[in-house]
Structure formats: structure tokens, C-alpha cells
Amino acid sequence: MAVPDKTASPPSGAEPAAASDVTAKAPGTEHTPYARPPADRAADRRERARRWRASWRRRETRAAYGFLSPWIFGFVVLTAGPMLATLYLSFTDYDGITAPQGVGTANYQQLFEDPDVAKSLMNTLLFTVLRVPLSMAIALALAVLLVRVGRATGLFRTLFYLPVMTPSVAVGILFLLLFNGNVGLINTVLGFAGVDGPSWTTDGDWIKPGLVLTQLWSVGSTVIIYLAALKNVPQDLYEAAEIDGVGRWQAFVHVTLPQISGALFFTLIVNTIASLQTFTEAYTAFFGSANSQTYGNDAALFYVVHLFQQAFQYMHLGYASALAWLLFLVILVITLLQAKFSKRFVYYEGDQP
Amino acid sequence: MAAPPGRTRRAACTLAAVLGLLPVSACGGVSAAGSSGTFITMGFGLGDAIATSRVDDARKALDGVELQVNEGAFDEQQFLSAVAAGDPPDVVNMDRTLVGGYAARGALLPLTDCLRREDIDLEKYQPSAIEEATLDGAVYAMPDSFDNRILLMDASVLRKAGHSPSDVDTSDWKGLRRLTAELQERQGRKLTRIGFDPKIPEFFPLWVKANGGSLISDDGRTARLDSPRVVEALSYASRLIEVQGGWGKFKALRDSFDQFGRANQIAEHQVGAYPMEDWYLSVLGDTSPEVDLGSGYFKDRDGEPVNYVSGTGWAIPKGSRHVKEACAFIESMTSTRSWVKAAKTKAKEVRGNDAYYTGDFSGNREADRIIESEVWKPTGEKSFDEATRRLYDIQESGFAVPANAAGTEFKQAWQNACNRVLSGEQTPRQALEQAQREAQSALDIANQGRK
Numbered sequence: 001m002a003v004p005d006k007t008a009s010p011p012s013g014a015e016p017a018a019a020s021d022v023t024a025k026a027p028g029t030e031h032t033p034y035a036r037p038p039a040d041r042a043a044d045r046r047e048r049a050r051r052w053r054a055s056w057r058r059r060e061t062r063a064a065y066g067f068l069s070p071w072i073f074g075f076v077v078l079t080a081g082p083m084l085a086t087l088y089l090s091f092t093d094y095d096g097i098t099a100p101q102g103v104g105t106a107n108y109q110q111l112f113e114d115p116d117v118a119k120s121l122m123n124t125l126l127f128t129v130l131r132v133p134l135s136m137a138i139a140l141a142l143a144v145l146l147v148r149v150g151r152a153t154g155l156f157r158t159l160f161y162l163p164v165m166t167p168s169v170a171v172g173i174l175f176l177l178l179f180n181g182n183v184g185l186i187n188t189v190l191g192f193a194g195v196d197g198p199s200w201t202t203d204g205d206w207i208k209p210g211l212v213l214t215q216l217w218s219v220g221s222t223v224i225i226y227l228a229a230l231k232n233v234p235q236d237l238y239e240a241a242e243i244d245g246v247g248r249w250q251a252f253v254h255v256t257l258p259q260i261s262g263a264l265f266f267t268l269i270v271n272t273i274a275s276l277q278t279f280t281e282a283y284t285a286f287f288g289s290a291n292s293q294t295y296g297n298d299a300a301l302f303y304v305v306h307l308f309q310q311a312f313q314y315m316h317l318g319y320a321s322a323l324a325w326l327l328f329l330v331i332l333v334i335t336l337l338q339a340k341f342s343k344r345f346v347y348y349e350g351d352q353p
Numbered sequence: 354m355a356a357p358p359g360r361t362r363r364a365a366c367t368l369a370a371v372l373g374l375l376p377v378s379a380c381g382g383v384s385a386a387g388s389s390g391t392f393i394t395m396g397f398g399l400g401d402a403i404a405t406s407r408v409d410d411a412r413k414a415l416d417g418v419e420l421q422v423n424e425g426a427f428d429e430q431q432f433l434s435a436v437a438a439g440d441p442p443d444v445v446n447m448d449r450t451l452v453g454g455y456a457a458r459g460a461l462l463p464l465t466d467c468l469r470r471e472d473i474d475l476e477k478y479q480p481s482a483i484e485e486a487t488l489d490g491a492v493y494a495m496p497d498s499f500d501n502r503i504l505l506m507d508a509s510v511l512r513k514a515g516h517s518p519s520d521v522d523t524s525d526w527k528g529l530r531r532l533t534a535e536l537q538e539r540q541g542r543k544l545t546r547i548g549f550d551p552k553i554p555e556f557f558p559l560w561v562k563a564n565g566g567s568l569i570s571d572d573g574r575t576a577r578l579d580s581p582r583v584v585e586a587l588s589y590a591s592r593l594i595e596v597q598g599g600w601g602k603f604k605a606l607r608d609s610f611d612q613f614g615r616a617n618q619i620a621e622h623q624v625g626a627y628p629m630e631d632w633y634l635s636v637l638g639d640t641s642p643e644v645d646l647g648s649g650y651f652k653d654r655d656g657e658p659v660n661y662v663s664g665t666g667w668a669i670p671k672g673s674r675h676v677k678e679a680c681a682f683i684e685s686m687t688s689t690r691s692w693v694k695a696a697k698t699k700a701k702e703v704r705g706n707d708a709y710y711t712g713d714f715s716g717n718r719e720a721d722r723i724i725e726s727e728v729w730k731p732t733g734e735k736s737f738d739e740a741t742r743r744l745y746d747i748q749e750s751g752f753a754v755p756a757n758a759a760g761t762e763f764k765q766a767w768q769n770a771c772n773r774v775l776s777g778e779q780t781p782r783q784a785l786e787q788a789q790r791e792a793q794s795a796l797d798i799a800n801q802g803r804k
Contacts, residue, residue, distance in 0.1 A: 096437035097460050097671070115787075181605035182543060196542055199601025201608070204776045290426070290448070294555050294768055295604070297776060312430040314762045314795070315458065 083328075090321035100318065107322035117323070119298065120306040121330070123208065127302065128275035131212045136267060139219045143226035144252075157227065161220040172284025175214045176201055201285070204299035211281060211300070222267050229263035230256065261346045268342070269335055276331050279304040303327055392418045392675050392682070395435075395442035396427030396665070397497075402702050403713060406695035411685040415678050427451075429761065432670070436460050441670035444679040446497055449485040449666045449753070453573060454760015456493040457799050462669045463491035467680035477689070479662070482716040485753040486666045488573070494666030495687045496716030501751060502559060502661050503743050505633065506626035506647035507619050508736070510536060510546070514625075518647030521549070521626045523563065524656045526589055530596060536625030537597045544602040547618075550627035551590040554771035558754050559628060559661035560586040563653040568767055569792075573757035576796060578767055579782070579789040587781040591774045600775040612636075619644045630663075631714055631744050638709030638737055648740035650747060662751035664716060692720035696728045709734060711741045714748070721748065758799035759792065766792035 055061045065072075090107055092100035111117050146156055178185050179200035187197030200210035233256055241251045257264075279302065286300040287293050287309065307327070311320030392415055399405050399422060412420045427447040432455075435441045447455075455461045468475065475483055475492065479499055486494035506518050514535055523529055529549060536548030551560065561568055566582025569575065577583060594603050610618040613636060618624045620641045628651050637644060650658035667683045669676060685691055692715045700710040709732040713724050725745050731738045757763050770788035773779045779787070 095458050096433050097458050176608065180608055181601055183605070183609040199605055202601040202604045202776065204778060293765070296765075296769060296772060298769070298773060298778060299776070309765075312433060313765075315433060 086321035086324050089318050090325055092318045093316075094318040094321075095315040096317050097315070103318065107319045110319055111322060111326055116301065116306050117303075117326075120301045120303040123299065123301055124276055124278065124303040127208050127212065127278060128272060130208060131215060131275050132268065132271045134212060135216055135219050135222060135271060136264065138216060139222035139267070140226055140264075142219070142223045143230055144256075146223065146227055147230045157224060160223050164218045164220040166217070168280035169284045169288075171214060171217060172281040172288070175211065175281060175285050179210045179214070202295075202297070204297060207297055207299040211278075211285075214281060215278075222271065225263050225267055226260065229260035233259040258347045262348055265338075265342050265346045269338060272334060272338065273331055276327070276334070277304055278302055279308065283308065390419060391421050392444075392678050393421045393423060393442045394444050394446065394682075395423050395432060396425070396446040397422060398424045398426070402699035403695045406698045407686050407691045410691045410694065411682045414681040414685040416681070418675060418678050427665075433460075436670055436672060439672055441672045443669070443673045443675045444682055445668055445670055446665050447494070447668065449482065449494060449496070449664055449756075450764055451760045452486045452494045452666060452668060453488050453756035453758055454762070454799065455668070456488045456491075456756075457758030457760075460671055461493045462671055462673070462676065463493055464495065464669065464680075464683075465491055467669070467676075467683070468492065470677075471680050471684040473684055473687075477717055477719045478687075479716045479718060479748070479751060481662055481751045481753045482664060482666070485663075485756055486668070488756050488758065494668040495683050496664055496666050497686065498664035499662055499714040499716035499721075499748075499751070500630045500632060500664050501714055501744050501747060502556065502628050502630055502651060503740065503747065504626055504649040504651055505619070505629045505637075505740070506649065507622055507624060507645065508647035509645040510622050510625045511647060518626075518649055521647075521649055522652065523628075524652040524654050526654070530593060533593050533625075534596050539598065542598075542602075544598045544606050546622060547603065547606060547624045547627070548597060549593060549625055550607070551593045552628050553587070553590045553594075553775070554768040556628055556661060557587070557590070557767060557771055559651060559659065560590045562659050562661065562752055563651065564589075565654065568754055569757055569763070571755055573755045574796060574800060576763070576766075576789055576792040578770065578792055579786045584781050584785050587771060587774060587785060591771070591781065594775060600777070604775075613640065615640050617641060619646065628661075631711075634711045634737065634740050634744070635703075635709075638711050638732070639703065639706070642707075642709050642734065642737070646736040646740065648736070648743055650743060658747050658750055660747040660751045662753055687715070687717055689717055689720040689723065692717055693723050693728065696720075696724045700728050709737050711737060712744060714744065718748070721745075757796060759795040760799075762795040762799075763792050766795065 089100060091102060091104060093103045093106075094100035142160060146153065146160070149156055179187075181187055181197065181199035181201065181203075184197075184200070186200065190197040198206040200206045237255045237259070238251055241255055246254070282300045282302050283305050285292065286296050287305055303323075304327070307320050307323040310316045310323060397404070397408075399408060408420070408422060423442065427445065429451070432441075432445060432447070452461065456463075467473075473495070478496055482496035482499055483492060486492060486496070504521055504523070506521055508518055511518060511520065516532065516535075520532065521529070533549040536546070537544065538546035538548075553560065558568055561583050564582045564586040566580055566586060567577055568583065569577055594600055597603055606623065610623060611621075612618065617637070617640060619637060620643075626647070626649075637646065651660070653659045667686060669679045669683070673679055692713070696713045699713065703710040710729065711732075712729045713721070715721055715724075729741065754764075766788040767785075769791075770779075770784040773784040773787075774781050778784075
């Protein structure tokens with residue numbers, strides 16, 4: 001996660017030091033800024049280790065680690081610990097009641113035999129491909145409108161952010177009510193326009209689009225990030241563009257977009273990861289209760305839903321751990337690819353030679 | 354979605370840890386048991402007099418140990434994590450179809466000693482309810498309810514179409530399909546009334562039984578999901594939905610029913626006829642006693658009534674700290690005296706509200722006979738009384754899907770198969786062949802290491 005973390009800092013707040021670190025990682029080079037002979041590299045490592053130890057004599061260093069300690073504790077106990085535990089469990093047969101029994105790589109082999117793995121992965125990828133670009137486009141459009149609002153910005157910011165506060169479980173239930181094909185509000189409104197709306201909640205082809213539309217409800221946090229980025233675009237760039245006789249659209253494409261590309265990239269990564277892990281709304285609507293489970297629909301079987309069922313309903317905790325590691329790898333690969341391809345498109349202040 | 358939800362939760366947990374609160378915070382898992390002096394139940398709600406009256410009686414059987422009823426429906430994840438953490442409730446009420454799966458994993462204690470100590474006579478209980486909770490000869494749960502299924506109808510809908518309730522005959526599959534098409538109603542492309550609702554996936558075992566088949570062998574070890582009679586049953590039942598415009602419209606209309614309100618589907622003429630659990634008669638008697646109700650038996654293809662029953666049962670989780678008290682609690686909850694007393698209290702309450710008391714079905718045959726002859730009285734509304742009589746008549750022809758070690762996984766396999774057919778993804782044969790593979794593999798895995 002080193003790559004997204006670095007780019008995660010807001011574009012304007014990027015310190016020169018951090019930014020130059022990114023520049024140093026030009027394609028082709030590994031982790032050290034300059035290619036050196038191995039002996040030199042070893043010496044370099046020793047030197048850095050010495051400096052690191054020496055730094056502990058400084059009060060600031062100790063204070064820094066003191067402030068970091070809650071996070072370090074949380075990371076070790078609540079993230080790294082459980083991750084290592086699932087790595088161990090993924091090589092066992094464990095039902096939560098009797099002690100785990102080693103089964104070698106059987107759980108990983110089962111990943112390829114279980115048809116629901118491919119199905120749920122495809123569902124999840126399709127959902128992500130639909131949701132991420134759409135939510136980014138809508139968030140950007142809203143932010144562009146919002147940045148022009150003069151006096152009541154605070155009010156609008158709050159209003160746009162409010163839906164994010166709605167519990168996801170409630171959103172899942174709302175989905176069933178609003179999108180009911182017969183009496184739902186969405187189809188009623190479509191009916192006014194003479195459109196015969198689809199069976200959003202039962203037709204496999206429409207379930208994912210329906211869920212995507214429902215989740216746009218919580219686009220507010222992305223809007224806030226874009227808004228902050230837009231406010232940081234230097235006005236003189238627009239003035240310069242105007243003097244050059246550039247139209248509004250052209251200015252948007254050639255000034256605004258590059259200037260906020262850091263924020264766009266950050267939300268791309270974060271929204272992609274969140275979409276790949278999507279769970280609550282689909283689970284609540286289609287799998288949450290014994291009653292809804294009766295009508296479970298394969299089109300809403302997202303990867304984490306499948307994982308959850310295997311773990312906590314069928315009690316195959318070992319297999320579910322293997323599923324979790326597969327998802328981790330999928331997300332890692334997708335994130336790395338995004339990071340690689342976006343280098344060309346993302347602009348950081350202080351990044352220039 | 355700026356911060357993934359996981360991050361927020363982690364942050365909250367970290368904060369709790371820093372404050373030294375982790376041991377008592379919810380982050381550590383679900384804790385079911387309280388102090389050792391408290392007797393805790395899970396999966397049981399105190400919804401009506403039937404529940405409260407029996408719980409009051411059972412409290413006295415606990416010998417001074419304090420009773421804590423953790424209300425709410427049984428939740429598999431909550432139960433599993435409580436058992437895994439060595440912190441289970443003392444007694445649990447769960448759907449009987451799940452009992453086999455938990456029993457096979459050793460999460461439940463066999464009630465053999467318990468039945469002997471409390472001198473419980475299994476003969477008094479409905480055989481199908483006991484079988485549903487019996488694995489390899491040991492009983493793991495005692496029935497707490499016995500939900501029967503009969504046909505409920507909107508007699509006015511039938512009359513308008515020139516029919517009478519006796520015309521709804523599930524043994525005549527051709528005729529039923531014709532009637533279904535006749536009774537349905539559409540406005541434009543919208544379905545506004547379901548002619549006949551086969552209630553699949555949930556009542557699919559009923560259709561299989563009516564077609565002379567079964568989902569699983571009697572010993573609960575061999576799935577029969579792809580056998581010809583099962584495939585035929587699914588083909589027929591799903592076609593009943595197809596002739597009414599398909600699953601999308603059908604389910605959307607069904608989801609919009611105000612099932613527990615005054616404007617329910619029968620009062621609003623949104624359904625012609627359908628098989629339904631007995632408790633719904635009581636709901637109708639309470640919310641809309643004025644409906645024009647019709648009833649009938651669900652008949653198999655030979656014309657004999659079949660009654661698919663289900664319900665919950667009381668079981669003792671492994672690790673229960675009060676096994677002796679749990680036995681006494683279960684004895685009391687399922688006893689004849691307790692049920693009769695509770696039914697009397699409920700009947701009085703219901704009649705006090707000017708609603709119809711339509712009987713209670715406990716799984717305890719002795720109790721049911723007394724409730725039928727002493728507590729239940731004709732309401733004066735012929736249609737409701739007729740339905741109640743039918744429910745008492747078909748008690749003995751009840752059947753349930755045999756218990757099996759794959760429990761919820763087995764159930765999910767055939768339910769998902771129905772859903773795949775309804776959503777047009779697969780043909781009945783394809784869906785059930787896939788379900789058969791899934792179910793058999795789950796059964797084999799669950800039965801590994803068992804005799």
C-alpha cells in the first residue's frame with residue numbers, strides 16, 4: 001500500500017520533500033534513488049540503520065513514536081494480527097467449534113473448483129466498473145457546481161455530506177422499497193414519464209445497476225474532496241487561460257483536471273477498493289435475514305458476501321480465509337496497476353524539474 | 354465513500370484500546386453469557402401471551418437462577434461466534450432445519466440424558482418435529498412450534514371468476530394452471546393480482562412431496578435434488594409464476610403486500626389463492642376479520658392432503674453453563690400444562706380485542722388436543738372456523754425435510770436452485786443438477802469422520 005498512501009496526501013498539501021520522493025521513483029529504478037553497486041547498497045543500509053538507532057536519542061523522535069503508538073498498536077493488533085491469523089487458517093479446515101486441522105493447500109485449490117468464486121468476482125468487478133467512474137463523474141459535476149456557490153457553501157457542503165451518514169443497512173432496505181418494480185418510487189416516477197421501469201430488485205440484469213444507483217446516495221464524501229481540490233486551483237491559471245482566449249470547457253480540461261488530478265487519483269483508488277469490498281447493501285437486501293435469503297439472487301452475490309456466507313453461515317472459516325487472501329491479492333494487483341498507469345496523468349505540485 | 358468503513362471501525366477500536374476499554378468494548382466479539390448466575394436464552398422473543406406465559410412458568414423451573422431472555426430472531430453468526438468463544442447461551446431456540454448441521458459439528462448437546470432426567474415422553478410430540486431434530490438416533494431439539502400449511506383463498510375473487518373455493522385443487526396440475534391464469538389480474542404490463550402463488554422457493558418441499566418425491570434420503574445422507582420428481586415439481590411450480598408474467602413482476606407485487614396490516618393481500622384482493630402457514634390465519638383474525646376467506650387442503654397428485662410443517666426447537670449449546678437448568682427449562686416450555694395455560698391466556702387476550710382466536714399448534718400433541726377441545730371455540734365466523742378445523746385435521750399428515758448434517762447449506766442449495774430458475778438463469782434440470790452437486794458435496798464434507 002506504499003504507493004497509494006504517498007499519493008493520498010491532498011494535492012496542495014504535498015510537501016516538497018514527499019513530492020520529490022515520488023519523483024525519485026522514476027520508472028526503471030527500484031527503491032533506492034540511484035542504482036549503485038551491491039556493496040555500496042549494503043553499506044548504505046547499515047548507515048541508515050545506524051542513523052535510525054541514533055535518532056532515538058532525540059526527544060522529537062520518541063515523541064513522534066509516542067503519538068504514533070495508538071495507530072501502531074491498532075495496526076498490529078487489529079490488522080496485521082488478524083491477517084496473519086487468516087493466513088494460518090487458510091491452510092486449515094476450521095469450523096469455529098473444533099480445533100483447526102491442517103489441510104495444506106486444499107482451500108486454495110477449492111478456489112478454482114468453486115463456481116461461485118468466479119461468479120462473485122465477476123459480479124464484483126462489473127459492479128466496480130459501473131460504480132467507480134459514475135460516482136466520480138457525478139461527484140465532480142456536483143463539486144464544480146458547488147464551488148460556484150457563493151454564500152451558502154457551508155450549508156450545501158453539509159447537505160451533500162448528510163446522506164453519507166445514513167447507515168448502509170438502512171440503504172439496503174431502502175433499495176428494496178424505492179426500487180420495487182411494481183410500487184417503488186423510482187418506477188412510479190419513471191411511469192410519469194411514460195417509461196415502464198424494469199424489475200430492479202428481481203431481474204438479474206438490473207440488480208447491479210440498481211445497487212450502483214443506490215450507492216450514489218453516498219457520493220458526498222467524494223464531493224467534499226473534489227471541492228477542496230477545486231478551491232486550490234490557482235486563479236491566475238484561469239486568468240492566463242482567459243487571456244489566451246480559451247473557452248470554459250477547454251479551461252476545465254486543460255487547467256482544472258490536471259490541477260485536481262491528485263484528488264481524482266486518490267478517490268479512484270479509495271472508491272475502487274471500497275467497491276471491490278462492497279457488502280452491506282447487497283447483503284442486507286438479499287442475504288441478511290432468513291427471509292431475504294430465501295430469495296437470494298445470484299446477481300447480487302458479491303465476493304465479500306460469498307466470503308461471509310462461507311465463514312459465518314456455513315462455518316468454513318478456513319476456506320473463507322483463503323477467499324480473503326485472494327481478494328487481498330486482487331485488490332493489490334488492481335491498485336498497483338492503477339498506480340502505474342496513473343503516473344502519466346497525475347500532476348503534483350512541486351513535481352516539476 | 355472517502356474512508357473505507359473498515360478504517361473507521363479500526364480507528365474506533367484503536368481508540369477504545371488506548372482508553373483501556375478493549376476488554377469491555379464490543380470490538381472483541383459477541384458475548385452471550387453474562388455472570389454465571391444468570392440463565393440466558395437466545396433466539397426467542399416475547400411477542401405474545403403464548404411466549405410470556407410459558408416463560409413465566411419456565412422461570413419457576415430454574416430453581417432460583419435468574420432468567421435473561423435475549424430477544425430477537427436466531428442469528429447464525431451470533432450463535433457461532435458465541436459458541437466458538439466458549440461463551441454460548443444456556444439454551445437456544447432455532448429453526449429445526451438448522452439443528453442437524455450444528456449437531457453434526459458438535460455445537461449442540463444431545464438431549465438423551467435430559468429427556469430421561471426430566472421424564473419427557475417423546476410419544477407426546479409430533480413425530481415429524483422430532484425427526485427433524487434427530488441426527489443418528491439422538492434428539493437434539495424439542496419442538497417449540499409446529500407451523501402447518503393449508504390453502505388460503507380470497508373467496509370473493511373466486512366467486513367473481515365463477516368459481517368456488519373447492520375449485521382450487523392442487524392435485525389437478527393442469528386445472529390449477531388454468532385457474533391461475535384465470536384469477537390473475539393485470540393493468541397494462543403490471544401485475545395487480547396473483548392468481549395462485551405456489552410460494553416457491555420457501556414451500557418447494559411441499560411441491561416435491563405432492564409430486565411423490567423427496568429432497569433427501571430418509572437417513573439424511575444422500576441428496577435427491579436432481580431426481581425426476583423433484584425436477585418435475587420445480588418445472589411445474591415455476592411455470593405457474595411464468596404464466597402470471599414472470600418472477601420480476603410477481604415478486605415485486607408480493608413484496609408490496611401489507612402482510613400484517615389491515616390492507617393485507619386478502620383484504621385488498623391481491624391474491625386469489627395460495628398455500629400459507631397457520632399463523633397467518635391468526636393474523637387475519639386479528640387485523641381483518643371481515644375478509645371473505647376461503648380455505649382448503651393442499652393435496653398431492655393422488656388427491657390426499659399433504660402438510661409441510663416447519664418450526665423452531667429448543668436446544669442446548671455445547672458449553673452451556675446450566676445444562677441441568679436448561680433441561681428443566683425445555684421441559685417446562687414444551688410441557689402440556691404450560692402450553693394449555695398459555696393458550697388460555699392468549700385466547701382471552703385475543704377475544705378481549707374482538708379478534709378471532711384460531712387455535713395454537715405446539716408440536717405437543719397432547720397439548721394441542723386439549724387446546725382444540727377446551728380452549729378453542731367456534732368464533733361464529735364460518736370461514737375462519739372451517740380453516741381452523743382443517744388445520745387440526747391435517748396435523749397428523751405433517752411431514753418435514755429429514756435432518757441432515759449440512760443444515761443450512763443443504764437448504765440454501767435447493768433454494769438457490771429455485772431462484773436461478775425463477776430469474777431465468779437456468780432450466781429446472783440444470784439448476785437442480787448444480788444444486789445436487791453442491792448439496793452432496795456439503796453433505797459429504799459434513800459427514801466426514803462421522804460413522
